[in-house]
Amino acid sequence: MTKGERLVTAIVVGAPIAAFSIWALLDNPRLYLVTMLNSLTLASLYFIVASGFTLVFGLMRNVNLAHGSLYLLGGYVGYVVARDTGWWILALAAGFAAAAVAGLLIQVLILRRMQGQDLRQTMVTIGLSIVIADVLLWIFTGQVYQMEAPSWLQGPIRDIPVIKAYSAYRLSLLGFGIAIGLFLWWLLNRTKVGAMIRAGVDDRAMLAASGVNVNLVFAVTFMLGAGLAGFGGVIGAVELSMVPGEDTRLLLASLIVVIVGGMGSVVGAAIGAAILGLAETYGLAYAPTYSVVFTFVILIIVLAFRPRGIMGKAA
């Protein structure tokens, strides 16, 4: 991209957004700012779930379409643990662990047997998502579960200028998203495992040739990715409630986030999640009937101009 093209893009994309923001701020500043917070917190949840998805994809070229089911699994396990022990933090750990173990089993028992056959692996994950969703429906029925936020995050935070009051739990989502983002950055850029994962993304064969147990790296990454889905499930169980069908919703969100952001890139996942969160929430607040269409239009525009996503590299 040349400097001129960049400028044109910035004007074409930025000008309508700036115009809308100015209008909305003058019209109803509170609505605008609350919506902003809502979108960023929703984006955090999307980021947590989608970062696992993109991590797995980047390393293994494996689209794990059972990711939504792992999200739901984590949410349900977290719910049960929180109900029985009353410890929300424990529920978070349990949700992460349950999804991670399920992911590890999927990777070791099934996906490893068909290494390199992308399409077949993807179809297997589709089959798994059907089976997992139905087993969860069997155990937990179609009832709507809502998890309670831990007591120290319950209730609104008051006395914020303009916005007045905002849910403490929702605000904490932002913190979770940033914390996970920082953790992933640290893991990928500052540790030996991260170096192996990055090397694997670039050239799997070379990594194996330099004496690294690639299968182990794969298993760890898949575990981490699946665990992040389960972690997101517990967080989302408080905010969104759990019911069959949420798995599809989060899977769709993850898909759009990584398509828009660029597959295999954690930074891309953050950008994609922010875009999706903003588009969805502002769409719901200002044009309820067409909020889905907004998301879709963004998807089309990004695909038309950057087929590999905003941060995506050419294969």
Added chain:
Amino acid sequence: MSAARWRRAMNTGAVGVAAAPLPAVPARSGAARSMSVDRHAAGTAPSRWKLLSRAVSVRHVLVLVFVLLLPFVATPFFTYQVAAQALIFGLIALSLSFLAGYGGMVSLAQMSVAGMAGYAVAVLGASGTESSLGWHWGAVVPIALAIAILASTLIGWLSVRTDGIYTIMITLAIGVAFYYLVLQNYSVFNGFQGFQKVYPPSVFGINWREPLPFYFLALFWAMAGYFFIQWLVRTPFGIALQGTRDNARRMNSLGFNVTAHRVAAYAVSGLLAGLGGVLLVWYNGLISPGSVGTGWLINVLVIAVLGGMKHPIGAFLGAIVFILLQTFAIDLIERERFNLLIGGVFLAIVLFSPDGLLGLWAKLRSRFGSKQAVTSTTRR
């Protein structure tokens, strides 16, 4: 792929699938015999008849007789609920197995394309809902098909910009987005309720909603779609499409426009899916967001994979098995556990026989029978 293998693939593709090298001399069936008589009567031997007699074997005649006689033997319930439904889903799955088997592009949005055609029929034609426009079916059906082709072309244009595994994700995203669109939009798509009482019109004084006429309607279009694909994959376009599947870069350097071929394949699949969608909305008599939900997006893939994507007949085989399971499995297990069963069957097929039932059949044949291939040109 080496040059020799490439040439072989081109050749087998040109001769076609069903036309496995049969000895052309002895007439193997009644149909073939009458044709050879024709040829002698005409004096000059038209190569078309020769080709046909080579392509038609006993099993084709048996299948044809079976599907023609079935509705007169089976109960109306079986004719309508099982056979007609299987033909319709076979047609929709055929659109996917054409894309995937010959073009190498697995699109999960085929049910959405079918749903768009179905919604077009419901919105433009007559239904139990006020907002339907009530146009004549002669105008509605072509428009519905045109919409399906257009939508499919657009989806294709978007998704062929990336390739392989990305296609699944993008088409799934598009399909689910369409589901949410019809779910949330009330002004055009009537939201959650959708449209009821969308019936096929009465033409030639026949009530096409009756099991028997509807079965033959579905059969006609299913066979039309089947033979159309059979013919298309042997045309230069079809061969080139298979070339882009096997090695896009090589086709590109040979001067073929890979993107154009792929988008055109999407347009063709849109026509098939649109046909299936129109029939499906008439079959159900209604269309709602549930008809284009994720479950059905994936079920179409399940059907296509179950049957096998290397030959057009696989889509119909898969549809028959799927519909039979769906209809009769509830006698064996609880109704709610159907997804578990179909998911398990799907997993088993993907894990143990990637080419579906056709692959199993081919394996059995190669073990016990002659060396004739029943699958299409081998991939890689």
